[in-house]
Amino acid sequence: MNIEKIQNLYSELIDTAQLNEWQRGYRETINHVNIFRKKIESGSKINPDHDKEFLSKLLKDKTNGVASRGQSTLKNDHFDLFINNSNFLGLVEKLILIPTHINHLNFRSYCKERLAELKTTQVSLIFNRATASCTLDLCPVVDELKFKKLFHYLRKQGLLNVSSVENQDWYIQNKFIAEQFKIALPNKDTYLTNILPWLIYQKEFENK
Incomplete structure (x- = not known):
């Protein structure tokens, strides 16, 4: 896991004012x-x-x-x-x-x-x-096609070592990502930490 890069992405992408409504609704x-x-x-x-x-x-x-x-x-x-x-x-x-x-x-x-x-x-x-919606153990990337793109991006960029869950389904892979991001960001708000994977997907696949 590249903790430094994940922390840098948090600093870059998490705008608490902009995300306030999502954070509150979540x-x-x-x-x-x-x-x-x-x-x-x-x-x-x-x-x-x-x-x-x-x-x-x-x-x-x-x-x-x-x-x-x-x-x-x-x-x-x-x-x-x-x-x-x-x-x-x-x-x-x-x-x-x-x-x-x-x-x-x-x-x-x-x-x-x-x-x-x-x-x-x-x-x-x-x-x-x-x-x-029933657990903070999962991040809110719920569209499986978008999640697969995110998963492969995190692997390709070396942000996470996903080999242990490579052939698993959405739930297990999602839970793994959420766990790893919480380890990398131990002092951050859990809701914002869970939102971060979506912001990474958005940055790489929607905002170009």
Whole structure:
């Protein structure tokens, strides 16, 4: 890991004033999920009537504080079918309680199977975004095509030694990057540290 270069990129790209709105929205989303986590731990269940606004922000809205959904959308009628399905809500609750790799995979797999039955596009981005909304162990680069570009860039530039996760999926590679950046930036705000990989992607692939 090239700690010095990562620290230099933080100094170059992190503008706290410019990122204040994103940082605040990110924190609010994580805090909101934490509130639901405590409710679930106390025995409460997510209710599609009472908690529709929360579920919409987590899954469907254009932005949820962590990341934009981009062009990846969940149609209103499909969203309603999902949130009124007890199996789906059970998977969401497990993801909120323990946002592990296996719970992410189970959540995504179920959603993709249901969407295939509905003959609609597989919207991986918003399901990755939902997982990233449940934990600070992941950075908010939730579009897998963009994430792959970032991953290969970090390897090529020698910023990170990614050989241990080279052949892994989005979740494991994302978690690895987030962990490494926190090691390189131990005294920085966690939300800004998580945002940094996206800013690096943006600098290298969008702002040229």
